[in-house]
Amino acid sequence: MRVLIDTNVILDWIMVREPNASNAKRIMEQCLFGVVDGYVTSHSISDIFYILRKDFSVEKRKKLRV
Numbered sequence: 001m002r003v004l005i006d007t008n009v010i011l012d013w014i015m016v017r018e019p020n021a022s023n024a025k026r027i028m029e030q031c032l033f034g035v036v037d038g039y040v041t042s043h044s045i046s047d048i049f050y051i052l053r054k055d056f057s058v059e060k061r062k063k064l065r066v
Contacts, residue, residue, distance in 0.1 A: 002037045003027075007044045011051060014064065 005027065011017065012024035031038030052061050 002039065003031070005031065005038045005040050005044075007040075007047050007051075010040065010044065010048055014048075014052065015055065 009020075009024045009027055012020040013028045017024075028038075030036045049061055052064075056064070
């Protein structure tokens, strides 16, 4: 199965934002373990990098592996 991962799902997973953190973790685990093929849009990457600027330094954001 192929799924398009929304920016907010990734942010919920990285930032452990409630009430959706557990669902986001489950979705991301399914992608990471190869159960489903997860895709993100190219502009999601820059959006995530920008949004995370308040909580993560540039170095930490560059090291994130999503």
